[in-house]
Amino acid sequence: MSDEDYESLVAEHRKSQKEIDARIKSISGVSMQEITTELEKEIEQAKNKIAPQKTPACPECKAPVKPGDRFCASCGAKLEWKMQ
Numbered sequence: 001m002s003d004e005d006y007e008s009l010v011a012e013h014r015k016s017q018k019e020i021d022a023r024i025k026s027i028s029g030v031s032m033q034e035i036t037t038e039l040e041k042e043i044e045q046a047k048n049k050i051a052p053q054k055t056p057a058c059p060e061c062k063a064p065v066k067p068g069d070r071f072c073a074s075c076g077a078k079l080e081w082k083m084q
Ligand SMILES: [Zn+2]
Pocket: 058, 059, 060, 061, 062, 063, 072, 073, 074, 075, 076, 077
């Protein structure tokens, strides 16, 4: 391979690299937005699955308790509502 051939190959490679970069930017720019929107939806759905109605649980027996209850209806443990 002559130097000239090599130079032209490098130039060609750089050119196509730039084109690929530009394509990736334009493609990923759109799809990343879509992916982010989809992910946010899925995260919201996952959150709702984990805590359907934000039901608090007894720290002792993990039974669901009503917000504001002073004692667990299941085991009688005293409940504290520091954050409310
Ligand atoms: Zn309990």
